[in-house]
Structures are given as C-alpha cells and as structure tokens.
Amino acid sequence: MPPIRHPARHRKPPPEGFEDIEDTLLEFHNKMKDAENASHEGKKKYEMLWPIFQITHQRSRYIYDLYYEKEAISKQLYDWLLKNGYADPMLIAKWKKQGYEKLCCLRCIQTKETNFKSTCICRVPQANLKDGRDIQCVSCGCNGCSSGD
Amino acid sequence: MADLPARPTPGLPPLAPGWTEHKAPSGHMYYYNRETGKSTYMRPILEINSFNNLLAAPAVPLGPPGTFANYHPFDPLAAPTQFNPDPQQQFFQHGGHQQHNFPRGGSHHRGGHRGAHANFPDRRRQPDDRPKHRQDIPKCAPWVLVKTKLGRRFVWNRDTNESFWKFPPDVMKAVVDFDRIEREKKERRARGEPSDDEDSTMVEAEAEIAAAERDIEVEMADAEGDANMEGDDEYEEVEVTDNEGDHVESPSKRQRTEEPPEDHPLEMGEDDMAWQLAAMEGDYEDYDEEEEGLPLTEDDCKALFMELLDDVHINPYTPWDKILDDGILYDDERYKALPNMKARKECFGEWAKQKMQILKEQKAKQQKQDPRIPYLAFLHQLANPKLYWQEFRRKYKKEPEMKDPKFSDKDREKLYRDHIKRLGLTQQELKSDLSAMLKAQPLAALNRSTTLASLPPSVLTDLRFISLPASTRDPLVETYISMLPPAPEGAAESAEEEAEVAKKRAERERREKALAERERRVREEKRKQERELAFGKGRLREEEIEIERAMRVGKDGLRGQLDSFEDDRQER
Numbered sequence: 001m002p003p004i005r006h007p008a009r010h011r012k013p014p015p016e017g018f019e020d021i022e023d024t025l026l027e028f029h030n031k032m033k034d035a036e037n038a039s040h041e042g043k044k045k046y047e048m049l050w051p052i053f054q055i056t057h058q059r060s061r062y063i064y065d066l067y068y069e070k071e072a073i074s075k076q077l078y079d080w081l082l083k084n085g086y087a088d089p090m091l092i093a094k095w096k097k098q099g100y101e102k103l104c105c106l107r108c109i110q111t112k113e114t115n116f117k118s119t120c121i122c123r124v125p126q127a128n129l130k131d132g133r134d135i136q137c138v139s140c141g142c143n144g145c146s147s148g149d
Numbered sequence: 150m151a152d153l154p155a156r157p158t159p160g161l162p163p164l165a166p167g168w169t170e171h172k173a174p175s176g177h178m179y180y181y182n183r184e185t186g187k188s189t190y191m192r193p194i195l196e197i198n199s200f201n202n203l204l205a206a207p208a209v210p211l212g213p214p215g216t217f218a219n220y221h222p223f224d225p226l227a228a229p230t231q232f233n234p235d236p237q238q239q240f241f242q243h244g245g246h247q248q249h250n251f252p253r254g255g256s257h258h259r260g261g262h263r264g265a266h267a268n269f270p271d272r273r274r275q276p277d278d279r280p281k282h283r284q285d286i287p288k289c290a291p292w293v294l295v296k297t298k299l300g301r302r303f304v305w306n307r308d309t310n311e312s313f314w315k316f317p318p319d320v321m322k323a324v325v326d327f328d329r330i331e332r333e334k335k336e337r338r339a340r341g342e343p344s345d346d347e348d349s350t351m352v353e354a355e356a357e358i359a360a361a362e363r364d365i366e367v368e369m370a371d372a373e374g375d376a377n378m379e380g381d382d383e384y385e386e387v388e389v390t391d392n393e394g395d396h397v398e399s400p401s402k403r404q405r406t407e408e409p410p411e412d413h414p415l416e417m418g419e420d421d422m423a424w425q426l427a428a429m430e431g432d433y434e435d436y437d438e439e440e441e442g443l444p445l446t447e448d449d450c451k452a453l454f455m456e457l458l459d460d461v462h463i464n465p466y467t468p469w470d471k472i473l474d475d476g477i478l479y480d481d482e483r484y485k486a487l488p489n490m491k492a493r494k495e496c497f498g499e500w501a502k503q504k505m506q507i508l509k510e511q512k513a514k515q516q517k518q519d520p521r522i523p524y525l526a527f528l529h530q531l532a533n534p535k536l537y538w539q540e541f542r543r544k545y546k547k548e549p550e551m552k553d554p555k556f557s558d559k560d561r562e563k564l565y566r567d568h569i570k571r572l573g574l575t576q577q578e579l580k581s582d583l584s585a586m587l588k589a590q591p592l593a594a595l596n597r598s599t600t601l602a603s604l605p606p607s608v609l610t611d612l613r614f615i616s617l618p619a620s621t622r623d624p625l626v627e628t629y630i631s632m633l634p635p636a637p638e639g640a641a642e643s644a645e646e647e648a649e650v651a652k653k654r655a656e657r658e659r660r661e662k663a664l665a666e667r668e669r670r671v672r673e674e675k676r677k678q679e680r681e682l683a684f685g686k687g688r689l690r691e692e693e694i695e696i697e698r699a700m701r702v703g704k705d706g707l708r709g710q711l712d713s714f715e716d717d718r719q720e721r
Binding site: 072 | 464465509
C-alpha cells in the first residue's frame with residue numbers, strides 16, 4: 001500500500017536547509033514529469049526509458065555532490081531526501097565504490113539480466129573498445145561511464 | 150621580394166622623387182612616374198645602395214638611415230644622430246660590405262643572390278627588439294650595459310650618449326669581469342646558497358629567459374638555412390657565458406667567404422634605441438613592467454572565473470549543467486580564462502562549496518525569528534470574530550503565514566481561537582491587560598530607546614498585544630515607552646542576559662527550595678528516631694521495673710507477689 005499523503009499543513013516539515021535546494025529539485029521534478037509524459041512516437045521501445053534514467057541519475061548526482069563533495073546539506077536532510085525518494089540510495093552506494101564513481105544506472109551492472117552474464121557496453125573503458133566507436137547502451141543511453149573514461 | 154612588389158605597410162622606404170603611389174583595381178599597389186611615363190609594381194626608392202660599393206671608406210655612416218629609420222613605425226623620420234650604436238663602424242671593421250643585407254630592412258635594393266626567399270619569412274618571425282635591462286658596468290663609470298629583449302647586449306655611454314654593439318676594448322675588459330661575477334653568482338645560487346642580491350637574481354632570470362628566446366631564434370634560423378640571421382659576431386665576442394655563440398658562429402663563418410656578414414641583422418633602429426633608452430632613464434620600473442606584460446598564473450585564472458560567477462549572481466545550489474544550459478556565462482571574457490570545461494567545472498565546484506559555507510554561516514548568525522511573530526501580525530490584521538477557524542484557514546490558505554512548515558496547524562488554530570475569544574472582551578479590559586503585559590517586560594527589553602518597530606519578541610508574541618486595534622494600541626504603547634527610564638548599562642546584551650539571570654535565579658531558588666525540603670525531611674526523620682528511641686527506653690525501663698518486681702518474690706510466696714501487684718495497680 002502506498003504511503004498516505006497528507007496535505008502540506010499536516011506533514012512534518014522537511015529538515016533545515018531544504019528550502020535552499022527546493023527550487024532545483026522542483027525543476028528536476030518538472031523535467032521528470034515532462035519525460036514521463038513525452039510521446040513515444042518514433043522512438044524505440046528501449047529508448048523511451050532513457051530520459052527517466054538520465055534524470056534520476058542527475059538528481060541523485062546533485063544530492064550526492066551536495067552531501068559528499070560540497071558538504072552543503074546536513075545528514076538529516078540527506079537522509080530525509082533519500083527516504084522521500086529524491087535520490088536513489090542504491091545508485092549512490094555504488095558511486096562510493098572504486099571503479100564505479102561515474103556509474104550511469106544500476107541496470108548497467110546487473111549481469112544476471114544479460115545474455116552472456118556480462119555488464120553493459122558502457123562499462124567498458126574507451127581504450128578497450130575496438131576502434132573507439134561511439135556507443136550508447138540500451139538500458140539508459142549512456143555513452144560510457146567506466147571510471148577510466 | 151620580387152613577388153611582393155608593394156606592401157602597403159607603413160614604414161616602407163620613401164619613394165624616389167617623381168614617383169607616385171597608386172592602387173590598381175586588382176588591389177596591388179603600383180608606382181607611376183609622371184615625368185618618364187613609366188609605371189612599375191616595384192617600389193622605386195631612393196638609391197641607397199650606393200654605399201654598398203663603399204669599401205673601407207670610414208666615417209661615412211650613410212647606410213642605416215634609409216633602412217633602420219624606416220623600420221620603426223613610430224619614428225620613421227628620425228635621422229641618425231650622434232647617438233649611434235654604430236653598425237657602420239663595425240661593417241668597416243669587418244672589411245667592408247659588398248652588400249647591405251638587412252633582413253628586416255624592407256629595402257628592395259638588396260641585390261645579390263641571397264634575395265627574398267629567406268628574408269620574407271624573417272619579417273614575420275622576428276619580433277621587435279628593444280632594450281630591456283640596464284646595468285652599470287662596475288669600474289667603468291659612464292658606461293652602461295644594456296640588454297635587449299632578444300638577449301643581445303650593447304654598451305652605452307651615459308655621458309656622451311654613444312652606444313656600441315661592439316664593445317670598446319676598455320669597456321670590454323670590464324664587461325668580461327662583470328660577466329664572470331654574474332656567472333659566479335649564478336653558480337652559487339645553483340648550489341643553493343642564498344643570493345645576497347635580489348636584484349641580480351632577477352636580472353639573471355631575465356637573462357636566462359632571453360637566452361632561451363635566442364635559442365629558439367637560432368634554431369629557426371638554422372632550419373631555414375639562413376646563416377646570415379644571427380651572425381652578430383661582435384656579440385659573440387662578449388658573450389662569455391653563453392655557449393650558444395659557437396652554434397651560430399659556424400654558419401656565419403661560411404657566410405663570410407662569399408659576403409661579409411652583417412653585424413647587425415636585427416631590426417633595431419638607432420633612433421628607436423635612443424628613444425627607448427630615454428624611456429628607460431625616465432621610468433625604469435614602469436617600463437619594465439609594461440614590457441613583461443602582466444603574468445597570468447593559474448590561480449589568477451581561477452580567481453577571474455570565480456569573480457565572473459560572483460558577478461552573475463548564480464545560486465550556488467544550482468547544478469553546473471543548468472548554468473551551462475542557461476548560457477549566462479558565455480558572453481563574458483572571463484569565461485575563457487580557464488582552458489577547458491573540466492577546469493571550469495572544478496572551479497565552479499570550489500566556488501559553490503565556498504559560497505555554501507558562507508551562506509550557512511550567515512544563516513547560523515541570523516537569529517531565528519519566532520514563527521509566531523508574523524502569524525500574530527497577520528491575525529492582528531485579518532482575524533475576524535465572524536469567521537470560524539476553518540473558514541479563516543480556507544480563506545487565507547495561500548498566505549505564506551498560513552503555510553509556514555515550522556509552525557504546526559494546531560498551534561495556529563489555538564492562537565486564532567484565543568485571539569477571537571479575546572476580541573469579545575471590553576476595551577477597558579483589553580487596555581488594562583496590555584498595560585499589565587507591558588509593565589511585566591524587563592527594562593532591558595523595553596525602555597525609552599525602544600520604538601514601535603523594534604519591540605522585543607516577548608511583546609510581539611503576546612496575544613494581549615494584538616487584541617486592540619492598531620489605532621488605539623500604538624499611542625498607548627508609545628506613551629508607555631516614553632515614560633520609561635533609559636536602558637540600563639549593558640543593555641545591548643540585555644534580553645538574553647536577563648533571561649539567563651532569571652533562569653539562574655530560578656535555578657537557585659529551586660535548589661534552595663530543594664535543600665530546605667531535604668533538611669525538613671531529615672529533621673523529621675531525626676525526630677522520629679528520637680521518639681522511637683525514647684519509646685524504646687521507656688519500654689526498657691518498664692520491663693526493668695517488672696523484672697525487678699518479679700525478683701522481689703519474698704517468703705510470703707505467690708500471695709505476697711499478688712499483693713504487691715495489687716499494690717502496684719493501686720499506686721497507678
């Protein structure tokens with residue numbers, strides 16, 4: 001059962017500092033809405049999900065940067081944001097691992113779902129690709145996110 | 150140069166008399182002589198290679214004015230004066246010149262086989278030479294050693310205003326000594342010993358740069374096979390410290406077999422030199438700085454970019470991609486201070502981090518405003534006994550005071566209801582309440598210097614303050630304030646201190662109370678104990694008496710005993 005949403009006045013206020021990033025998060029939200037409502041005309045089936053993944057990545061990255069790189073938001077706010085679905089905690093957990101600092105999405109490292117039990121093409125470093133061709137992975141449209149790139 | 154007959158640059162040699170300059174429809178310049186009716190693409194100039202044929206005819210410094218003087222755009226007409234670091238003299242010392250080949254001269258009458266092919270590129274390649282550093286030569290008083298931008302050196306006599314590329318023998322000795330000293334200094338510094346003279350180190354650094362520049366020049370010259378380029382042989386004679394000389398020497402020697410080398414291949418005009426030297430005399434420091442150009446370090450670039458970010462007033466919480474999408478940065482010059490996007494992104498990250506910290510500190514400094522203050526002001530304005538709370542909330546739900554997340558809805562409702570209830574009271578009661586409330590304020594918070602706009606929060610958060618309409622309330626409050634004495638000493642920290650003192654006092658009272666309580670309890674306990682003790686003693690005594698009595702069993706036996714009991718009872 002989904003959580004019951006109360007009207008704003010009954011809800012507990014977000015932690016201190018949320019008002020600073022509220023505008024940016026709202027922009028991400030609008031972008032996400034646009035991407036959700038965008039037409040599928042002329043797109044491949046798997047292409048439709050790309051913007052969703054990309055926006056999720058951007059938003060998670062934004063919050064990750066604010067907390068870990070710039071140290072601009074408090075622990076409470078960070079936890080609150082994760083709890084309320086503003087960022088993907090699993091993706092952020094991967095970014096903390098060496099070699100996954102720029103990971104584009106979780107599907108790209110999910111080896112169980114691929115035919116040859118391997119990661120996505122975007123995880124291959126640019127140097128190891130044959131004749132440096134441009135790639136775009138199926139799951140999120142990433143052009144390459146291995147940490148060596 | 151034949152392929153470029155007319156270069157319409159300023160500083161070309163003057164036209165021969167009778168010739169006029171025109172532009173052809175094709176864009177070429179051509180020259181027309183009205184008297185002879187001839188026209189040509191070749192620029193007819195004053196015949197100056199007459200002196201090419203002058204062999205060893207000293208004292209006729211004819212050559213350079215045409216060539217040198219024309220070179221410098223800012224002083225094209227200067228005639229050779231007595232100030233003449235004189236190439237001519239050197240020409241003749243080298244046995245005269247068949248040809249005058251100034252690589253940059255712009256003269257068409259260069260003649261000879263070493264024609265245009267090598268010379269044109271030189272024109273582009275060689276930057277202007279100018280005097281850059283000046284040092285007094287020790288023990289050789291009026292003479293000054295001047296170093297040019299390209300690292301060449303000449304000597305200048307301050308008194309007679311003469312200058313020579315070729316050092317006169319007496320000066321030569323001093324210069325060699327001077328060079329030795331310089332070299333020693335450099336070595337010492339290389340060994341890590343501190344140099345005593347800052348000035349000299351600077352000069353040396355300068356010299357190194359100059360040498361490096363010259364290396365480049367030489368290499369380029371070699372690559373093109375233009376031996377004539379750097380053939381300053383008199384230069385080599387003095388450059389004791391520099392190995393580069395040998396490098397250049399061989400081509401120039403080869404050169405000498407067919408045509409005597411140029412002593413002065415470079416383009417510096419004498420008059421120009423004079424001008425430069427004058428400038429150096431005047432404001433040496435200033436000039437030098439200008440010459441260097443302001444150095445732009447990496448930090449400067451970063452700082453510039455950060456200033457740009459400051460100036461466009463971006464919110465530091467904005468993501469970098471968004472800023473790029475908006476395209477607010479592109480128009481500014483400072484955007485290009487950093488070489489690539491990665492550097493810019495990094496720089497933005499740093500900047501945002503700093504900014505966020507500053508914002509955080511600012512916010513921490515700002516005292517938090519009680520959310521009740523704006524809400525009560527809002528109620529004072531709009532609350533109406535005709536509206537129930539629900540109606541009121543529905544009506545004004547868009548107002549920021551009604552949406553403040555830090556203040557719960559329940560509190561809002563409670564305040565509203567209380568306020569409405571108070572509105573039903575009579576004016577008299579409300580007034581007395583207000584004055585009671587104002588009287589209760591400590592003097593530190595509310596005193597003569599307080600104005601209506603700067604009332605303490607303890608007043609503003611009180612319901613009694615908003616119960617009266619502003620028209621009746623404000624005069625009341627003002628008159629009350631005017632009656633108050635001025636603020637006590639140290640009123641600045643008043644409110645908090647007062648609160649703290651009150652808190653301390655309360656604490657102390659509480660402690661004292663607690664202590665008294667405990668003492669009372671202890672006393673009670675003690676009394677109880679004493680009583681018990683006394684009781685116990687009494688009991689003990691009674692028992693003792695009984696035992697004593699029991700021991701009094703005499704010969705009369707039980708009877709006597711019983712009697713005695715009866716006696717006792719009677720006694721009691």
